Amino acid sequence: MNLLKFLKGLKEKNLPLDLIEDGSIYHCEDTGNTYLGKEIKNEDGTTASKELLRYSSAVGQTIISLNEDGEENISTTGTSVEQVFAELSEEAKCILYTERTIFMSNEVIIKDAVKRYGDFTALNGVSLDIREGEFFTLLGPSGCGKTTLLRMIAGFNSIEGGDFYFNDTRINDIDPSKRRIGMVFQNYAIFPHLSVKENVMFPLRMFSNKSEEEMEDRARFCLERVDLLRALDLYPSEISGGMQKRAAIARAIVLNPKYLFCDEPNSGLDPKTSLLIDRLILEITHEYNITTIINTHDMNSVMEIGENIVFISKGHKSWQGNNTEIYDTGNEDLENLIFASDLYKKIKKAHQMGI
Numbered sequence: 001m002n003l004l005k006f007l008k009g010l011k012e013k014n015l016p017l018d019l020i021e022d023g024s025i026y027h028c029e030d031t032g033n034t035y036l037g038k039e040i041k042n043e044d045g046t047t048a049s050k051e052l053l054r055y056s057s058a059v060g061q062t063i064i065s066l067n068e069d070g071e072e073n074i075s076t077t078g079t080s081v082e083q084v085f086a087e088l089s090e091e092a093k094c095i096l097y098t099e100r101t102i103f104m105s106n107e108v109i110i111k112d113a114v115k116r117y118g119d120f121t122a123l124n125g126v127s128l129d130i131r132e133g134e135f136f137t138l139l140g141p142s143g144c145g146k147t148t149l150l151r152m153i154a155g156f157n158s159i160e161g162g163d164f165y166f167n168d169t170r171i172n173d174i175d176p177s178k179r180r181i182g183m184v185f186q187n188y189a190i191f192p193h194l195s196v197k198e199n200v201m202f203p204l205r206m207f208s209n210k211s212e213e214e215m216e217d218r219a220r221f222c223l224e225r226v227d228l229l230r231a232l233d234l235y236p237s238e239i240s241g242g243m244q245k246r247a248a249i250a251r252a253i254v255l256n257p258k259y260l261f262c263d264e265p266n267s268g269l270d271p272k273t274s275l276l277i278d279r280l281i282l283e284i285t286h287e288y289n290i291t292t293i294i295n296t297h298d299m300n301s302v303m304e305i306g307e308n309i310v311f312i313s314k315g316h317k318s319w320q321g322n323n324t325e326i327y328d329t330g331n332e333d334l335e336n337l338i339f340a341s342d343l344y345k346k347i348k349k350a351h352q353m354g355i
Contacts, residue, residue: 106132106258106291107167108153114161115148115315122148124315125162130293130308135285138295139302140312141337146295147186147263149312153293154181154261166259177207179259182252182290184281186264188244190236190251196243197223197232200251207255222250226280242273246280253284260285262294266301274298278305299338302326311337 108130115123123145130136138146151157153164155176164171171179190199200219204210210218223229226246231239239247245265252260262281266274282305285292296302302309306323313333321329326338 106289107165108136108259108291108293109165109167110149110153110162111165112162113149113152113159113164115145115152115157116160122315123152126312126315126317127162128310128317130291132291133285133289134291135282135305135307136291136293137302137306137309138293138312139297139306139309139334139337140295141297144312145315146312150261150263150293150295154183155179180255180257181259181261182255182257184245184248184252184260184262184265186267188236188241188248190244190247192236195233195235196228196239196247199236199247200254203251203255218254219250222254223247225253225284226250240273241268242270242277245269245273245277249277249280249284253288253290256288257290260290260292262292264296264298265294266296266298271300274300275304281305297337 108128110126110128113123113126114121126145126149128136138149140146148157152159155171155174159172166179191202194202197216197219200222201215204215204218208215220229220232223232226249228243228246228250231243231247236244236247252262260281265277265281269277278301281292281294284290294301303323303326306326309319309321309323309326310317311319311329311331311334313331319329319331319334326334329335
């Protein structure tokens with residue numbers, strides 16, 4: 001079965017973003033074609049399948065349908081479901097899950113977010129519009145409200161005002177487990193009594209119906225993606241902080257999230273390891289078309305991976321731009337954060353001199 005090649009090809013096709021919710025991948029034995037189809041309801045109540053994409057190969061008929069919950073339903077002609085799964089490599093399964101995400105829009109829209117702790121207003125009227133597949137950075141000093149905002153989007157903090165949307169769905173009251181998110185916590189949140197592999201498998205045990213073998217295959221795939229296979233049987237106390245962060249990233253993507261949220265992903269890491277972690281998160285964002293939000297006050301990270309940056313100051317959205325525009329914002333609070341060190345003061349001076 002050459003579904004792997006077929007699924008990889010889907011990335012290059014301009015298909016409707018809502019397709020996979022009610023779409024199916026078909027293969028017809030008579031014609032030798034594999035194609036992506038969509039079920040259409042006729043006026044008389046009957047249904048028909050509309051072909052949207054075709055790929056030819058020599059395989060018996062296999063239909064992989066994706067229902068409204070995103071679960072796969074597989075039916076075959078002349079081939080058992082077990083045989084179908086056996087022929088799908090872990091990489092192919094991962095791409096199947098990922099392609100489902102690619103065709104579903106993953107936007108984050110926030111309108112006038114308000115967060116209060118008693119009489120203290122931590123966030124006041126913050127609005128964001130984050131496109132699908134975007135790498136989005138919340139920048140600000142400690143205590144500005146950026147972590148609070150990230151936790152509100154994830155569903156871990158209450159919302160005192162404003163509307164939060166994933167695409168057109170208002171998520172204010174949706175349980176975090178239903179939001180299709182992956183979270184990398186500032187303190188890693190790695191279980192010390194579990195091996196690296198068991199830590200990565202933990203979300204699968206909690207939220208999937210996979211077999212033990214399937215869970216282990218998926219965990220191995222994610223650990224390989226973050227270059228941590230060599231440590232799968234080690235415990236957190238036996239690996240470095242950078243390796244623990246990689247394990248946390250692998251765990252965050254193991255359920256194929258639509259959204260990846262990273263709270264201070266470089267906290268406690270040396271500059272070289274921080275750079276590697278930055279690039280890894282950026283690669284995963286683009287590779288799997290995940291909508292990623294990180295918050296940071298690390299200017300090295302901002303200058304390395306700041307594609308779209310929002311500066312949060314005293315609970316307000318104070319500036320938005322990218323890492324090429326950040327030197328000349330005219331925003332006093334932002335400049336005080338950026339140029340707090342002598343190094344960045346020298347960089348600013350060189351920039352102004354055109355060096």
